[in-house]
Amino acid sequence: MNRRNYFHLLLLAAAVILIQLCASGLNKEFYLTQLTMSAYYSLVVLGLCLLMGCAGQASLGHGAFFAIGGYMSAVLTTHNLAVWQKAVWAGWLQRAGVLVLQDNLFDGTSQLVFTPWAAFLAAMVFTIVIAILVGYPSLRLKGHYLAMATLGFSLIVYRLLLASPLTGSADGINGVPPWPILPGLTVSGEKPLRISNYYLSWLIAMMALVLLMNLVHSRVGRALRAIHDGETAANAMGINTGRFKLMAFVVSALLAAAAGSFLTHYNAGIGPSEASAMKSVRYVTLVAVGGMDNFWGSLLMSVLLNFLSLRGYFGTYDHAVFGIILILIISLMPDGPFKPLGNLIQRLSTNRIAGGKEKHGSA
Template sequence: MKRLLTIAPLLAAVIAIHLLCAATGTLYYLTQMTMSAYYALLIIGLCVLMGYAGQISLGHGGFFAIGGYLSAALTTHNLEHLQDNSVISALHSFGVLQSGQDLYGGTLLVVNPWFACILAILAAVVIAYLIGIPVLKLKGHYLAMATLGFGIIIYRVVLASEYFGEADGISEVPAFVLLPGLVVSGDFAGRVQNYYIAWGLLIIGLILLLNLIDSRVGRALRAIHGSSEAADAMGVNTARFKLQTFVLSAVFAAIAGIFLTHYNGGIGPSEAGVMKSVRYVALVAVGGMAHLWGALTMGVLLNFLSLRGAFGAYDDAVFGLILILVMLYAPNGILSVRWRPRWARKKTAVEEG
């Protein structure tokens, strides 16, 4: 109940933006707002890992890609020629596979998006575990480099693999029917609906993470960040908590990838690129690291501007610059910067209480 009250202003803002766009005839903004919401979903997950558990990851673009690419590949690769295979026909009769038509009227037999979604999430969980167990033993720079290496591997795999469409990526990804009448797709008519699906998902994600931060688990994570040694002495199994957080944030990234891919109708290798991972880290930093609301606000705002082309061809350069400026002038995030008269400045430490 208390949580709903803190969420209410956000909910109101989401509705207000829709109404404002509708009133001014600028509903096309909702497209970028939808995409930004999905990116923000990844960013708030990464925020818990970085800001609260204190573990950096420069490989979350990889988890986004695992989600997006797997669901894209499973829901587009035609299994029609295998129809006589008993396993395939059994899967078909269980509803794991669905029939459809391609652009030219040919029959398609592909994995149902719901099953593809679940498989993609499971894949992200398994990979995050396997990567996380060795890698999270590392600290600081070394952890950053190891996760960066993971991101590069995913990038090169999707770029080299025919199954994932090489440099072209995967297109013609079908719509994801969540419930009858509730469909994730880039279909023009579903723009408003998709805006609310994306923001609904983001808000649910935010509520879950806010709950987490304010719980036994969240306190353990913050304790690890505060003093790993003392957290250990309190009985916190630090290795396990770090790993579970890593997996959780990978799941958020994968879900973001899955939904955005169905919304866009495709995915390309740039989504798996290292620059994307760097951007996510930058956005968590800009939002103030241990600040879910900041991560969400900055994640949406800067992604929106970027998607609207506000930074032009210098897009990645702008994010690099933002990262440098934040580190120099606002290491606690943009939202922490408040102008105050010179005479009032020394009071910061006291006010913290």
């Protein structure tokens, strides 16, 4: 993070506040709901930016990691463990704040479930394990093995979610409780909490942005970018390439899973479509359209396109729109729209300066 990035971050924060004020002022606060969801989806995109843009490893399984995070939170916070309520360990876990007795939203009976924080941490640990299992074999090799492995993985996850009664089959899971994440701050889609949740989601997205940008401009980030440009040379310079690729993969999977957890609590539920390959392709599209290794571009594009998609502007062509964008970007501007635009602006401004100097010289 350099001074320019901090300035951009301030601009972003100002825009976030301005949008909230406008939405509230114009009595269109419902827009904030989609912007909150877009901010959470952007976490997945930022993580994928690190993996694809910096380390050069493509993943078609980030929808699955999002779903793993979301479903872990959903299942653990709704699945009734009352059968074991008498067990000694259930008492211990209750005292430790891992389990909690809660009223069922539908029939009013009390049920023993995981607390949202415990479920979130369990989801993170589970995601690390799965990401290592999926990433380790394919990342030891050079080339696009990760893309294939993760595509297969996401298809498996999708089918498992559809098949398993534990995950609610095709209906997914509803009635996920709100998550009191900090005293006075609850992740929930309820109307009175709309504004606080909007700010919370953007705070999280900006924190991820800052951490990732710090990372990219550090020893670790340099190693990842070196791997992208030349794996053999990076290895010969002392970088344990397999380990660093796996590290980037796990970090990006964690961000996707965290986004899944947050959004599941926010939406009070999750469905299997989150794990579909189309969703994974959508995340890849958003990284590509942002300029691959451009966190700012990906964040902006992710919020814009996710917002439009969530508002339903793409209608039934939703997935097709993202597919077309991906094809257009890759064939017409592989660096994304921002880099050529920046170059153009730079050229125009240097031309003007050069032109000015010339005039000065002749006069």
